Structure formats: C-alpha cells, structure tokens
Amino acid sequence: MDKVLIFDIWADYAHFKKYYTTTSPLSFSIPPKTTLYGIIGAILGLDKKDYLNYFQKGECRIGIRIKEPIKKTRINLNLINTKTAKMMSRIDNRTQIRTEFLKDAKYRIYFTHKNNDIYSKLKEYLQNHKSVYSISLGLSENLANFEFVGEYNCEKVVNNQEWEELVTVLRVDDDYLTKGDIDFSQTDREYFSDKVALEMKSDREVIDYGQVVFERNGKSIKARPKRYYRVEIGENIVLL
Template sequence: MLGPNVRALIFDLSGPFAHYKKIFATTSALTYPLPPKTSLYGLFAAILGLDKTDNAYLNHFSEGNCRVAIQLLNPVVTQRMYINLRPSFGSLRSTENRKPTLMEFLDRPRFRIYFTHQDASLYDQLKERIRNGQSTYTPTLGLANLIASVKYVGEGAIRPSTEERVDSVIPKSRLETLLPPIVGYSNRLLEAGQYAVEMQPNRDVTVRDGIILDRNGTPIPARVRDLAKVTHAQNSANVVLF
C-alpha cells in the first residue's frame, strides 16, 4: 500500500507505432499490447538522462521504489509488416544477406501513465522534464525508430478506492474476481502473459505477472486488491499501481 500524501505524476504516452517484443516469440516478433513496466523504466531513464552504462539506471528503480499504473486511451490495434533484419551492425555490405522478418506493431497506441516514486527528487525532476517537454535522450515506444510523444497531463492526489470499476490494466496477482459487465459497456478482455514487472541491472527479470486489460480501453468490472483513486482537476480514475 502507498503511504499518505502520495501524489501521482500523470502523462500520456503515444506514437504512430510501438513494439514491445514478447519474450517467447521466435519466428515472428510479436508485441505485448502495452509497454512492460521494465520498458517504462528505460523511458523514465531516457527523459532524465540517467547513466545507461551496465544498465546502472535500473538502480534507481529497484523493486518497491517505483509504482506505475497504465490506462489504455486507444483500442489495441495491431499491424504486421515484413522488416528486413541484418545479421550485423555497421555499414551495409553488398555481400550481406538481409532476412525479411514478420513483425507485429501496435497501431496508434496511446497510454496514460500514472507514476510514483519514493525518491522525491527523482519524481520532481521527471515531473519538470515532462511538463517542460524536455528529454535527455529521445523517448521511444520499444524500438529506436519508433519515436514517442510524451505529454504532461498533471499531478493527482491518491486515496484508496473500494469501487468495483477499474480504469487501468490489472496485474493478475491483484485480481480477486471479475464481475458482470457495467451497464452500457461491453468488455473485450485480454491477458498479456509473462509480462516483465521488475528487473535487475544484470537484466535478470525478477518479477513477472499476467496483465488483464480491455482491448477497447473500457473500464473493467472487478474486485482488486489495493485499488487507488487518482484525482486530478475534475477528473478521477480507479487504477492499480504496481
């Protein structure tokens, strides 16, 4: 549980395409329908300009220090395209074979990210960078050529919620039970398995979970543990920070 007086930084993450490769995909590069939490760590580090040598930036995001919630603002839509991949880096050689590989991309993804961190200084730096549209390194959506738009929304107050409507994605470990559909809504639920939650600087993933989401971004009727209501201006959302 989060302590009292904790606030959440809120920003929107979007772009024309995104790709977050599933670890179990081999002959084709399939994508997760949302950014893994460990990928968000890389995004935060790029904006802040944290040291990338030997993945040192992950020391700022050790397990329990940082919590996020992810809300889908656009439906999950995918496209598959053949991409020519090369076996080596550097200048292209005439004798080098390029292999057409089928890759899956998220089409026009848009996510709302809720961010908290125990390090108040790091939190404030990230808030100022995003609010001012600044970034040390180019923010991307999984791959270097998939440029991300990062738009500041605001800062929200957090308090516990007992509602049975969840606006964010739900880690399966937090789910108690799904409930009948909310009147006026139709859910299309999807589970993203083997989702990376925490990672050490040696790139060992220490926590994985399944993630429950609605393909259309529709609120999910469910009982979950540690549901939080984040209120900003006249808006509020029930989210699971993990």
C-alpha cells in the same frame, strides 16, 4: 495522501517484443513496466548501463491505461548481420522477419517514486516537455511523443470489498484480485490477458512476471481489487 504524476505517451507504431518469441516477433499490447523504466530513464537522461539502479523493486509504482484501441498489424523487416557486414552498401544477405506492430498506440501513465529527486526531476521535465534522450515505444524506430497531464493526490484503498470501475491495467494475483473478482458480464467489453515483466534487477534479470488483464478499447474494468488508488480527478487505478 500520496501524489502521482500523470502523462500520456504515444507513437504511430509500437513494438514490445514478447520474450518467448524468436523468428516471428509478436508484441505485447501494453508496454511492460520494465519498458517504462527505460522510457522514463531516457527522459531523465539516466545512463542506460545503470538506470535500473533507480527502479529496483519497491521503489517505483506505475499504472498503465490504454487511451486508444489496441490495433495490430504485420510489417516485414529486413534484418542484417551487423557482425559480418563490412560495408552497408555491400550487404548481400538479409533476413526478412514478419513483425507484429501496434498501430496508433497511446497510453496514460501514472507514476510515483520513493526517491523525491527522481520524482521531482521527472515532474519538471514533463512540465517543460523536455527529454534528454529521444524516446520510443519499444524499438528505436518507433519515436514517441509525450504530454504532461498533471500531478494529483491519490488515496490508497486497502481491504476493499466493493465493486469498482478501474481505468488501468489490472494484475491478476492472489495479493490483488482473482479472475473471480472481475465482472466479465459486460457485453460491450473486450478483455485480454497477458504475462509481462514487472521488475528487473540492475543486471537485467527479470525477477517478477505478472499476469495482467486489460480491456482492448481502453474502457474501464469493473472489478473488486483488494487494494487500489482513488485519484482526485475521479479515477480508480491500480499501480503495478
């Protein structure tokens, strides 16, 4: 029986820049797993230069649940060239970029880690609502808050053949499930798919991208994953 830490994180605005955009930055609808590494590292006070050493592939598993409907808006940002600007009060050239933001973003995070020190320290900090560094959802301006939900037992289910209701984002992969293993017949669901970064080396080279499926309003997804986890509070989740 494994244990999982569950906490909510939210902000008025969020922006998780898509890696393939330039002049018109678009945002992922969910925080990529690698972004959550940075958020958890900020809570724990890990140095930004080496925090990824604690989150190498196979060390950490994370589940992501959408808690508020995904709403997107566009805001114009004035960007400046900080290399050529000598005085902030005398900046003549600005570049205005129309940027996509998520409005009223809120997610539930399911966290487990092989390193007991990291796991126990995060549990302590979440329980005491303590964070060494300020946390944000994507950009430093998007300051975020968090709340500890609890620590729960979870049971791993393997070689599954049954249809289940899952509350987290799902990965579409031959090792997890195919699109044929998702029930798209439910008319009250809005499904979306995206490709996000899942694992990153300590030098910030992304070594694993994954196709994920989510329901825009945070409703459960009926699917038949090859493996998933049953949390003792009655939730079925997939850990990425």
